[in-house]
Amino acid sequence: MITANLNYPTRTVLARRVLLTLLPTLALLARLASAAPLAPLKLPDFESLTGKATQSVNITLDSNLLGLAASFLDSDKPEDAAAKELIAGLQGVYVRSFTFDRDFAYSMTDVDAVRRQLVAPGWQRLVGVRSGKEKANVDIYISVDAGRANGLAIISSEPRQLTIVNIVGSIDLQKLHKLEGKFGIPKLQLEEGK
Amino acid sequence: MSNDLDNDLRAALRPVDPGERFTQSVLARVATESTRSARAPKLHTTTLRWTSVALAISLVMGIVVAHQWQVRRTQRGLEARQQLIQALQLTGEKLDLAYRVVNDEQPTQSAAEPGA
């Protein structure tokens, strides 16, 4: 599995290739029927972070709540319809995000409990990027079972924001791509060949 | 038979009195029925009244509960929708961040890990 190797000057090129080739591959994998359902990551309470953060986001959407949310998406609106299509194969969406009013008010040891789960069999780190300029680190993991993706995890650490995303089920990143610009989702610019 | 059939029929079909024995039988049966049903009808009426009241209350409560359930469900549904959108936004943001880092970053030493 190709990952971005931080120790070589070509890491940028490699990482770009990963994102440009493997994410669509991931999307292709995801379009296949979902593999055996994956258990969601056990996300800690992050009580210590909640106390320090100026803003906390705690989203737990299991399959029931996803179904309920889907029923409130208006199929007549293109953005809602696209979102509905995206979540069709999902069993859960879990997000913890903390925003602070000073740099690095949190410690990466706070996410160790999550990282330990991502070394378990089935999980692979797809991309790990480190930005000197933005001082941001983003690790993207996928869970693959019998050649099929059935989970996605993102750990993103920025100076004033820590975000952990766990998606259980088959997520089609190309469908996520279709949502760019809608609902405030930034343009992903996952254009092939660039 | 006389030519006046009408009169003959009236004469033949004049009402006949069944007698005082009949009257007393009727009154006796009325009295018996009144005694037997002196309590039962009231009970029946009372029971019926309370059953109707209970039924009406249950119906109203059922409607209220159903309405509250629907209101709660709508609230939860809209909340879930909002959370879903937020989750998709954050996911997209972080994927975009990764892409930006990969696209724009100059090859430099690795970023200092916070809290390391």
Place this chain on the structure above:
Amino acid sequence: MSEEASCQSEEWLTRALAGDAAAFGMLVRTHQRSVFSLALRMVSDRQKAEDLAQEVFLQLHRNLAAIESGAHLAFWLRKVTLNRSIDRLRREPKLEAMPLDAADGVVSEAEDADPLLARRLSTLVAQLPAAPRAVLLLRYQEDLDPTEIARTLGMSVNTVKSHLKRSLSLLRERFADTARSST
């Protein structure tokens, strides 16, 4: 029913409704001849007629509050009596097909009545089908006009007149036949 009788009935009605058994007794006495006679001439059996008539008065006692006036009372009693009688005849068809000499004809109490004629006519009337028989009884026993008969039995006035015409024609014919056969 005369106006005076109607007013008196209404007074008894009011008192009977308040639970006055004696007042109800007066109502029974006032109307029992009509009710019993209708029942008797419909079911052609004295015992059954008495039972039926008693049931009518029991039903009246249960429904006193529904009676609006003396005239309404008379109307109600006739209607209920005939309805119950016709129901009874439907359940026991042999009552309707009573043979001539077995009919329990009731001899009129009128002094000027010819008893034999009265018996013969009563028997012939008892042989009529239920609907035309009821029409005839309301006409000649209760002295109602066709409109009142129609209202009581729930028929059209034309149907009432038709029943009357045919029944009278039939009675003449059968009376002539019985007269011939007895000679």
